[in-house]
Amino acid sequence: MPSSPSLDGEDARSPGALTANRGMPPTQEALARLAASMVPPPPPAWKRALSRISRLWLLAVFVIAWQLISMYGQRVNPQLDVMMPPPTAVISAAADLIARGVLLTHILDSLKRVLLAVGAAAVLGVPLGLAMGWSKRFRAAVDPLLEFIRPIPPLAWIPLSILWFGIGDVQIVYIIFLAAFFPVVLNSLAGARDVDTYLVRAGLSLGARPRELFLTVVLPAALPHIFTGIRIGLGIGWMALVAGELVAAPSGLGYMINNARTLFRSDYILLGMVLIGALGLVLDYLMRQAARFAMPWHRQ
Amino acid sequence: MIQVDVANVSKVHVSMKGEPLLALLDVDFRVEENEFFSIVGPSGCGKTTLLNLLAGFEQPTRGELKVGGKVITEPGWERAVVFQEYALFPWYTVAQNVRYGLQRKRVPEPEQRRLVDHYIGLVGLRGFESRYPRELSGGMRQRVSIARALAVNPSILLMDEPFASLDVQTREYMQDELLKIWQREPKTVIFITHSIDEAIKLSDRIAILAPRPGRVEEIKTVDFPRPRDPTDPAVVHLAAEVKLWLRRKVFENRRSEEPAAGRQEAAH
Ligand SMILES: Nc1ncnc2c1ncn2[C@@H]1O[C@H](COP(=O)(O)OP(=O)(O)OP(=O)(O)O)[C@@H](O)[C@H]1O
Ligand SMILES: [Mg+2]
Numbered sequence: 001m002p003s004s005p006s007l008d009g010e011d012a013r014s015p016g017a018l019t020a021n022r023g024m025p026p027t028q029e030a031l032a033r034l035a036a037s038m039v040p041p042p043p044p045a046w047k048r049a050l051s052r053i054s055r056l057w058l059l060a061v062f063v064i065a066w067q068l069i070s071m072y073g074q075r076v077n078p079q080l081d082v083m084m085p086p087p088t089a090v091i092s093a094a095a096d097l098i099a100r101g102v103l104l105t106h107i108l109d110s111l112k113r114v115l116l117a118v119g120a121a122a123v124l125g126v127p128l129g130l131a132m133g134w135s136k137r138f139r140a141a142v143d144p145l146l147e148f149i150r151p152i153p154p155l156a157w158i159p160l161s162i163l164w165f166g167i168g169d170v171q172i173v174y175i176i177f178l179a180a181f182f183p184v185v186l187n188s189l190a191g192a193r194d195v196d197t198y199l200v201r202a203g204l205s206l207g208a209r210p211r212e213l214f215l216t217v218v219l220p221a222a223l224p225h226i227f228t229g230i231r232i233g234l235g236i237g238w239m240a241l242v243a244g245e246l247v248a249a250p251s252g253l254g255y256m257i258n259n260a261r262t263l264f265r266s267d268y269i270l271l272g273m274v275l276i277g278a279l280g281l282v283l284d285y286l287m288r289q290a291a292r293f294a295m296p297w298h299r300q
Numbered sequence: 301m302i303q304v305d306v307a308n309v310s311k312v313h314v315s316m317k318g319e320p321l322l323a324l325l326d327v328d329f330r331v332e333e334n335e336f337f338s339i340v341g342p343s344g345c346g347k348t349t350l351l352n353l354l355a356g357f358e359q360p361t362r363g364e365l366k367v368g369g370k371v372i373t374e375p376g377w378e379r380a381v382v383f384q385e386y387a388l389f390p391w392y393t394v395a396q397n398v399r400y401g402l403q404r405k406r407v408p409e410p411e412q413r414r415l416v417d418h419y420i421g422l423v424g425l426r427g428f429e430s431r432y433p434r435e436l437s438g439g440m441r442q443r444v445s446i447a448r449a450l451a452v453n454p455s456i457l458l459m460d461e462p463f464a465s466l467d468v469q470t471r472e473y474m475q476d477e478l479l480k481i482w483q484r485e486p487k488t489v490i491f492i493t494h495s496i497d498e499a500i501k502l503s504d505r506i507a508i509l510a511p512r513p514g515r516v517e518e519i520k521t522v523d524f525p526r527p528r529d530p531t532d533p534a535v536v537h538l539a540a541e542v543k544l545w546l547r548r549k550v551f552e553n554r555r556s557e558e559p560a561a562g563r564q565e566a567a568h
Contacts, residue, residue, distance in 0.1 A: 028427060196387075198383055198385055198387040199387055199389060201352075201355070201357050201375065201381070201383075201387065202381070202383060202387040202388075202389070203389075203400075204356075204357075204374070204375040204376075205355055205356075205357075205375040205376070205377065205379065205380060205381045206377055206380065206400050206401035206404055206448070206452060207376060207377035207401055207404035207405055207452070208400075208404050209404075212404060216389070216400070217389065220389070220391040221391075223391075295391070296432075297390050297391045297392075297432045297434065298390075298391075299434075
């Protein structure tokens with residue numbers, strides 16, 4: 001086996017075999033090198049990129065099918081031009097709106113609202129949920145109130161919130177916040193409540209005071225749930241954004257969609273939908289990366 | 301001097317379906333300061349339950365447990381626990397796990413580092429300091445959990461089958477190390493095990509628990525000098541005696557449970 005990895009490359013008398021090195025135990029570094037040499041090297045960056053892109057084949061099929069149906073369908077039914085513009089029309093709509101300098105504003109306004117609202121939901125919802133999971137008595141007190149408000153759809157809050165905050169960012173952020181808040185609270189609660197009893201006991205028997213126990217045991221144990229809650233909150237937040245902006249907003253992707261409807265510009269409508277989907281995807285990806293970074297011990 | 305006083309302790313567990321179960325009945329014994337005290341008994345006889353009471357994780361239904369004359373009300377590092385399920389923190393590395401109790405004790409930083417290194421070396425895990433528990437084998441996890449408990453230098457060490465997942469050679473090595481530590485840094489050890497031979501090798505006294513309800517059937521004193529030779533006729537004799545007794549208990553238990561099980565099935 002001439003090409004097999006060698007433990008001690010310097011020593012020509014014992015090439016390649018661990019057992020050939022009689023008497024002298026191999027050093028830790030030599031073993032580490034051997035282990036490293038046995039792991040196949042990671043594929044080059046371009047190969048990884050290619051394999052990642054090739055995973056999107058179903059999406060590509062979907063877009064191409066959409067294009068073909070829109071193009072050739074028009075011969076059968078001319079109304080299809082308005083009912084379902086092809087992807088190329090959506091792209092030119094985007095170019096059009098970028099040229100007029102409005103698209104980026106819509107995107108940024110919506111993004112800002114969602115991030116503000118979900119951020120507020122996390123800042124308030126995570127501690128509330130953890131506290132509810134931590135203390136039975138607190139949970140017993142808060143739970144009825146929370147479960148009473150939770151089933152009320154964010155849409156039902158729109159009229160009242162307009163009376164409270166007027167038309168504008170605050171009102172929209174409030175609607176998104178309401179939507180994102182509950183999944184954050186409920187997941188954080190589940191995380192704090194399901195901490196393994198024996199881990200809490202281990203902490204206590206090693207001398208952890210309540211505050212330390214919370215920071216070193218309950219919080220890390222709940223972290224995966226907290227991230228899940230924020231991710232769900234983000235997804236629901238996007239849904240609420242469009243609802244909020246449809247009714248009363250001076251800007252944003254929801255506003256853009258609604259405005260395009262009155263102008264019969266279905267290409268703008270589709271563009272708005274596509275952008276919301278894409279932004280949701282990107283934000284979720286970023287959240288997953290953040291979770292991986294924050295919890296190196298936790299592999300999905 | 302008596303350090304641990306278990307006075308007429310009974311414990312009822314209530315199952316998830318709400319059925320009460322008598323896990324311990326009138327358990328009554330005392331452990332001397334710096335004594336090595338083992339508890340043996342068949343699976344499910346209430347050993348872990350007793351340890352949970354000693355650790356202060358749970359309160360007895362009847363009776364009282366005292367340490368140094370004071371009733372046990374809560375856990376604390378002076379009664380460090382080696383858990384049957386290891387109970388390592390998955391989000392901390394091996395070194396961070398071992399260090400956990402030292403940080404809670406506010407041990408000075410350089411001393412922490414020295415102790416962590418010492419105990420990781422003692423349990424043979426040098427080179428694994430920065431691994432997460434999930435990346436270790438069962439026996440390695442068990443050794444981390446032993447190092448974590450030893451590092452805080454408790455006056456009472458509560459160990460729940462601490463060597464159960466180790467191979468024979470590692471187990472014997474760990475037994476010897478535990479004895480050395482116990483002789484060097486005097487502490488009371490309450491040691492749960494399934495292995496009669498292990499109990500006889502290590503202990504000053506052995507409490508034998510009988511199952512359903514869990515109760516102390518007998519306390520044997522082992523007064524052979526250490527290190528003990530497992531082939532010494534006196535040791536062999538004692539081991540045979542305890543094993544025979546336990547086998548009979550387990551057998552009796554099976555027989556007394558069979559008709560009950562039969563009846564339950566018939567009722568379905
Ligand atoms: N939290 C609990 N709720 C209800 N019953 C319990 C609980 N913990 C233990 N028991 C019951 O108490 C009895 C004693 O359990 P325990 O864990 O103390 O046994 P053990 O002697 O440690 O057994 P093993 O050697 O298998 O670890 C068992 O019958 C078990 O079903
Ligand atoms: Mg047990």
